[in-house]
Amino acid sequence: MSLDQVLARIDENQPKALERLMDLLRIPSISTDPAYADACDSAADWLVAELRALGVDAEKRPTTGHPMVVGHIGESGPHLLFYGHYDVQPVDPVDLWDNPPFEPTVEDTPNGPVIRARGASDDKGQLMTFIEACRAWKQVHATLPGRITFFFEGEEESGSPSLVPFMKENADELKADLALICDTGLFESAVPAITTSLRGLVSEEFTIRGPSRDLHSGMYGGIAINPIRVLAGIVSGLHDDTGKITLPGFYDGVEEIPDEMRSQWQGLNFDHARYLGDVGLSHPAGENDRTPLEMIWARPTCDVNGIWGGYTGDGFKTVLPAEAHCKLSFRLVGKQDPAMIQQSFRQYVQDNLPPDCTVEFGPGKGAPATVMATDDPAFEKARGALSDEWPRPAAYIGCGGSIPIAGFFKNILGMESMLIGFGRDDDQIHSPNEKYDLESFHKGTRSWARILDALKR
Amino acid sequence: MSLDQVLARIDENQPKALERLMDLLRIPSISTDPAYADACDSAADWLVAELRALGVDAEKRPTTGHPMVVGHIGESGPHLLFYGHYDVQPVDPVDLWDNPPFEPTVEDTPNGPVIRARGASDDKGQLMTFIEACRAWKQVHATLPGRITFFFEGEEESGSPSLVPFMKENADELKADLALICDTGLFESAVPAITTSLRGLVSEEFTIRGPSRDLHSGMYGGIAINPIRVLAGIVSGLHDDTGKITLPGFYDGVEEIPDEMRSQWQGLNFDHARYLGDVGLSHPAGENDRTPLEMIWARPTCDVNGIWGGYTGDGFKTVLPAEAHCKLSFRLVGKQDPAMIQQSFRQYVQDNLPPDCTVEFGPGKGAPATVMATDDPAFEKARGALSDEWPRPAAYIGCGGSIPIAGFFKNILGMESMLIGFGRDDDQIHSPNEKYDLESFHKGTRSWARILDALKR
Numbered sequence: 075m076s077l078d079q080v081l082a083r084i085d086e087n088q089p090k091a092l093e094r095l096m097d098l099l100r101i102p103s104i105s106t107d108p109a110y111a112d113a114c115d116s117a118a119d120w121l122v123a124e125l126r127a128l129g130v131d132a133e134k135r136p137t138t139g140h141p142m143v144v145g146h147i148g149e150s151g152p153h154l155l156f157y158g159h160y161d162v163q164p165v166d167p168v169d170l171w172d173n174p175p176f177e178p179t180v181e182d183t184p185n186g187p188v189i190r191a192r193g194a195s196d197d198k199g200q201l202m203t204f205i206e207a208c209r210a211w212k213q214v215h216a217t218l219p220g221r222i223t224f225f226f227e228g229e230e231e232s233g234s235p236s237l238v239p240f241m242k243e244n245a246d247e248l249k250a251d252l253a254l255i256c257d258t259g260l261f262e263s264a265v266p267a268i269t270t271s272l273r274g275l276v277s278e279e280f281t282i283r284g285p286s287r288d289l290h291s292g293m294y295g296g297i298a299i300n301p302i303r304v305l306a307g308i309v310s311g312l313h314d315d316t317g318k319i320t321l322p323g324f325y326d327g328v329e330e331i332p333d334e335m336r337s338q339w340q341g342l343n344f345d346h347a348r349y350l351g352d353v354g355l356s357h358p359a360g361e362n363d364r365t366p367l368e369m370i371w372a373r374p375t376c377d378v379n380g381i382w383g384g385y386t387g388d389g390f391k392t393v394l395p396a397e398a399h400c401k402l403s404f405r406l407v408g409k410q411d412p413a414m415i416q417q418s419f420r421q422y423v424q425d426n427l428p429p430d431c432t433v434e435f436g437p438g439k440g441a442p443a444t445v446m447a448t449d450d451p452a453f454e455k456a457r458g459a460l461s462d463e464w465p466r467p468a469a470y471i472g473c474g475g476s477i478p479i480a481g482f483f484k485n486i487l488g489m490e491s492m493l494i495g496f497g498r499d500d501d502q503i504h505s506p507n508e509k510y511d512l513e514s515f516h517k518g519t520r521s522w523a524r525i526l527d528a529l530k531r
Numbered sequence: 532m533s534l535d536q537v538l539a540r541i542d543e544n545q546p547k548a549l550e551r552l553m554d555l556l557r558i559p560s561i562s563t564d565p566a567y568a569d570a571c572d573s574a575a576d577w578l579v580a581e582l583r584a585l586g587v588d589a590e591k592r593p594t595t596g597h598p599m600v601v602g603h604i605g606e607s608g609p610h611l612l613f614y615g616h617y618d619v620q621p622v623d624p625v626d627l628w629d630n631p632p633f634e635p636t637v638e639d640t641p642n643g644p645v646i647r648a649r650g651a652s653d654d655k656g657q658l659m660t661f662i663e664a665c666r667a668w669k670q671v672h673a674t675l676p677g678r679i680t681f682f683f684e685g686e687e688e689s690g691s692p693s694l695v696p697f698m699k700e701n702a703d704e705l706k707a708d709l710a711l712i713c714d715t716g717l718f719e720s721a722v723p724a725i726t727t728s729l730r731g732l733v734s735e736e737f738t739i740r741g742p743s744r745d746l747h748s749g750m751y752g753g754i755a756i757n758p759i760r761v762l763a764g765i766v767s768g769l770h771d772d773t774g775k776i777t778l779p780g781f782y783d784g785v786e787e788i789p790d791e792m793r794s795q796w797q798g799l800n801f802d803h804a805r806y807l808g809d810v811g812l813s814h815p816a817g818e819n820d821r822t823p824l825e826m827i828w829a830r831p832t833c834d835v836n837g838i839w840g841g842y843t844g845d846g847f848k849t850v851l852p853a854e855a856h857c858k859l860s861f862r863l864v865g866k867q868d869p870a871m872i873q874q875s876f877r878q879y880v881q882d883n884l885p886p887d888c889t890v891e892f893g894p895g896k897g898a899p900a901t902v903m904a905t906d907d908p909a910f911e912k913a914r915g916a917l918s919d920e921w922p923r924p925a926a927y928i929g930c931g932g933s934i935p936i937a938g939f940f941k942n943i944l945g946m947e948s949m950l951i952g953f954g955r956d957d958d959q960i961h962s963p964n965e966k967y968d969l970e971s972f973h974k975g976t977r978s979w980a981r982i983l984d985a986l987k988r
Contacts, residue, residue: 273749277847286811290961292730292932295862296832297807297823299816303835306766313760350754350887354743357886359756366754375753378760379850380841385858389563389689390734390896391621392860392933393836393961401842403849405752429814439847475749 076214077527083210084519091206092180092189094124095515098160098198099178099191105140105161106232114140114228117160121226124205128212130224135244137236140228144247151220152529155250155489157479158201158257159230162193163504170506180512188509195501199510200256200518201226203496207522219530223250230257234478241486249487252452254525255479259497260514261342266460266468266521268453269493270335271371274406274443275476276415277379279436280423282308282398288384289394299430301398302383308426309400312376317361319376319404321418327409331372338469339367352499371472375405405474412440444481446490452529456492459524463517496521533671534984540667541976548663549637549646551581552972555617555655556635556648562597562618562689571597571685574617578683581662585669587681592701594693597685601704608677609986612707612946614936615658615714616687619650620961627963637969642957645966653960656967657713657952657975658683664979676987680707684936687714690734690896691935698943709909709947709986710940713979715930716954717971718799719806723917723925723978725910726950727792728828731863731900732933733872734836736893737880739765739855745841746851756887758855759840765883766857769833774818776833776861778875784866788829795927796824809957828929832862862931869897898935907947909986916981917951920974953978 084091103117104110118134118141125132125145132145140161165175173179178191189199208218225248229236241248261267284301285294314320331339346366350356360369369375383398385391404415416438423433446453448470460468473493480491496518502508541548560574561567575591575598582589582602589602597618622632630636635648646656665675682705684694698705718724741758742751771777788796803823807813817826826832840855842848861872873895880890903910905927917925930950937948953975959965 275849277849279847284812287959288962289810290932291832291834291836291860292862292930293827293956294810295834295860295931296817296826296830297803297815298810298812299814300834302838303766303770306763306835306838309760309763310767346754353746353751353755355741355755355887357756358754359885359887360753369753370750373753375748377748377752377757377849377851378763378841379748379848379852380843381759381763381855382839382843384835384837386837386839386856387563387621387623389621390736390858390860391563391836391961392732392734392834394834395836398838399843401847403748403752403847405749428816430812430816473749474752475747 077524079214080210080523080527081520083213084206084523087206087210088516091202091519092512092515095189095199095202096178098202099193100176102176103161103193103228104164105229106164111140114161118143118226118228121160125224128205128208132224135240137240139236142228142236142240143224143226144244145224146221147218148221152252153221153223153250154529155223155225155248155253156204157225157253157255158204159197159227160201161228161231162196162198163231165192165506167506172507185511187512189512189515190507190509192508194508194510195497196503196508197230197257199515200495200497203515203518204254204256204522206519207526211523211526219526223248237479238482238486241482245487250489252450253483253489253491255477255491255493256495257477258473258493258495259499259501261469261471262345263498263500265342265466266464267471268457268460268468269473270446270448270453270470271407271472272444272477272480273374273474274410274412274441275403276406276412276438276440277401277403278416278419278438279401281434282427283396283432283434284430285394285396288396291392291394294394298394299428300394301431302395304428304431305381305383305398305400308423309378309381309402311426316363317359319374321415321422323414323418324374326414327411328374329408331368335470342367342469342471370474372407374407374410376402378402407443408445410443412442416440441476441478441481444484446492450490453492455528455531456494456525459528460494460521463521463524494521494525534980536671537667537980538977540670541663541973541980544663544667545973548659548976549969549972552646552656552659553635555659556646556650557633559633560618560650560685561621562686563621568597571618575600575683575685578617582681585662585665589681592697594697596693599685599693599697600681600683601701602681603678604675605678609709610678610680610707611986612680612682612705612710613661614682614710614712615661616654616684617658618685618688619655620653620688622649622963624963629964642968644969646969646972647964647966649965651965651967652954652958653965654687654714656972657954660953660972660975661711661713661979663976664983667976668980668983676983680705694936695939695943698939702944706944707946709949710937712934712937712948712950713952714934715950715952716956716958718926718928719802720955720957722799722923723921724928725914725917725925726930727903727905727927728929729901729934729937729950730831730931731867731869731898731938732860732935733863733869733876733895733897734858734860735873735876735895736858738891739884740853740889740891741887742851742853745853748849748851751851755851756885757851758888759852761885761888762838762840762855762857765880766835766859768883773820774816776831778872778879780871780875781831783871784868785831786865788825792927799824799926799928806956824929827931829864831864831867833859835859862933864900865902867900869899873897898933898938901938901941904947910949912985912988913949913951913982916985917978920978920981951978951982
């Protein structure tokens with residue numbers, strides 16, 4: 075019954091665990107702002123000290139940006155790598171915070187107590203659930219199960235510029251049997267979940283040019299091509315009437331959800347009315363033959379993220395502009411090839427340029443979707459462990475966003491990732507008044523103990 | 532031979548006339564931007580002082596916006612009203628100007644010297660041609676011919692909100708036998724011209740709204756409607772494949788050009804290749820069954836003047852925006868009804884909104900096209916006078932732009948207008964580096980002296 079001992083120890087430790095989390099939250103480790111570089115360094119030092127207290131051989135590792143923290147413990151058995159990030163988002167607009175963002179407070183709310191601070195949920199509270207699970211395990215067993223590598227970065231919120239080079243340089247050291255990533259959430263704030271698919275992303279910035287200068291629409295309206303009209307036609311033509319994307323070859327590599335996954339998703343009874351209602355909407359706007367969950371998790375999309383051209387100030391100016399600009403991105407699923415989609419998109423734009431118009435593309439970026447090999451028995455073990463801890467059984471879910479680290483682990487280090495986290499929809503990550511439920515922190519810690527126990531079998 | 536004396540006096544006055552114009556150009560009278568309200572007021576004061584120096588009973592007349600300048604001189608004889616506007620367009624993007632827009636400079640160019648500044652051509656340089664013609668006339672004759680009313684407004688570039696109320700309130704004072712309007716150009720920068728038709732304008736600003744806040748395109752992309760996509764579809768659907776505008780009823784009131792006008796226009800041998808080539812284009816982009824001159828002078832159009840939404844800064848942000856914005860205008864011809872077109876457009880937008888989207892329209896504005904009664908003998912007199920001054924005989928032409936004042940004079944005061952101006956195609960009005968040729972300024976002044984002489988007979 076050693077797991078029960080560990081769980082009991084976690085319960086006992088909880089007040090001190092909360093104090094430790096508050097210590098970490100007091101460090102304003104904003105990675106995007108150079109003014110906080112020292113704070114990022116301090117957060118890395120703090121983590122090294124915590125890991126060393128657990129007997130982990132941990133150190134701060136320099137990069138051209140903020141340092142990595144890498145630690146190892148254990149000699150044999152299954153080798154797990156745990157990933158989190160100690161950096162946080164900027165806090166502006168700071169006047170919308172009810173309390174200073176780096177002075178964590180515990181508050182009672184109608185849904186139970188929460189700890190409120192920048193980084194409480196993303197990702198300091200989440201990464202500490204794993205450390206606290208390890209601490210209790212160590213206290214009970216005097217050791218940790220198998221081999222564990224801890225890997226924390228400090229640039230996640232600023233695009234992880236050092237991550238890929240660091241992983242490539244230290245591939246042998248970092249490669250494990252399985253990665254555990256704690257940066258996701260409970261499904262609908264209630265169902266423990268393992269995220270098994272992440273959408274990829276192709277982003278494009280481009281400019282359509284027509285006349286060599288801005289024109290007066292009285293002098294040239296009717297005879298001169300208007301680049302905004304051309305851009306509108308290009309954007310408008312990307313979707314057909316059913317919501318499908320029209321680019322040739324776009325759906326190559328898109329796979330139907332396996333029946334088993336489909337029935338699991340159906341079992342989630344996704345409340346899309348609430349999901350949309352939270353943001354003032356009521357109609358799922360994607361392909362009209364797909365369910366709402368498919369639209370977000372399993373179907374590729376195209377969204378214009380920004381558009382501008384002509385006169386955008388106050389009042390009216392009858393200008394016929396020389397150029398129009400667009401930022402646009404595709405979310406990818408399955409085996410869609412970012413390079414092929416970029417090529418197809420650019421060809422489509424070229425094919426739809428009228429005479430006298432040119433297009434200039436920015437560098438563009440692409441990352442494929444990530445789909446986990448859930449037939450690895452570790453997934454079912456972890457799912458069982460999570461189901462034991464929470465009132466509702468755990469589910470495999472998708473994620474509409476991109477968590478590039480999972481793709482890097484797969485493509486650079488050749489290992490699968492299990493994305494397990496305890497965030498809630500109302501955690502307000504990246505926004506003022508970020509919070510983490512104490513229940514997430516406590517049951518998250520207990521969940522990791524159960525998962526470590528399950529995986530060592 | 533008193534006309535010759537006046538013309539000689541104009542030639543002598545030219546250096547001082549240029550200095551006076553530069554004084555006026557130094558006043559940054561941008562009417563659309565409240566920050567320049569004082570400058571508009573100063574420009575009005577400056578004109579009042581100039582007119583009083585000519586013996587005109589002139590005063591600044593308040594409106595709810597920028598003031599009017601009204602002056603009268605003379606007791607008997609034919610009553611002419613001269614109209615111009617002292618306000619100018621905004622100057623952005625200001626970094627594309629070679630010199631500060633309100634520090635006028637005289638530059639030599641391959642086509643002769645020009646004065647470069649915002650408003651040099653539109654309309655300060657043009658209105659000063661009439662004032663300078665009056666000055667020389669007064670110096671020679673000690674009086675002006677017949678009765679002249681001067682009428683300058685300061686809101687032409689911001690839609691003239693005060694103009695109609697002011698004209699209605701002061702109709703008896705302003706009504707003359709004929710209006711002279713100096714805000715147009717030489718045909719192909721060479722042929723003196725009287726503009727006998729002007730396109731009307733309907734302008735619309737509107738915002739399409741979807742989600743109640745900006746969303747993360749990973750969490751909501753595919754399920755939430757994207758207002759930029761909706762806007763692009765609305766803009767794109769306004770034209771069909773032949774270049775025609777699709778709004779129901781849009782072409783009601785559009786008339787074919789009379790045969791006589793058509794043959795005059797053909798005689799102009801419009802060099803559309805050069806007209807388009809000047810702005811980096813080569814293909815007439817309007818209705819594919821119309822000649823280039825028709826596209827500009829005799830056919831209605833629709834142009835997007837500005838569009839914006841989502842993230843438009845540096846780098847990339849995968850935002851799914853809450854709203855998208857558009858400024859758009861229609862040019863009207865013949866008897867098209869602005870109110871009907873506004874209604875048809877708004878209905879079209881409403882009809883093309885998907886569920887969850889709303890539209891908010893700004894106030895919108897409309898003015899019908901104006902077609903002059905060229906059978907008034909004054910037209911042929913003025914055409915003869917212009918032909919005497921310039922190397923090529925004067926022509927009746929159309930204008931693709933909107934000069935609503937001509938319609939107001941006709942509809943509110945019951946008088947015809949003669950639109951005579953000396954701008955050139957490369958004056959870059961409404962754009963950076965606006966200029967006015969010194970030849971336009973000088974021969975324009977001489978032209979008005981000839982026209983005043985011809986009309987008094």
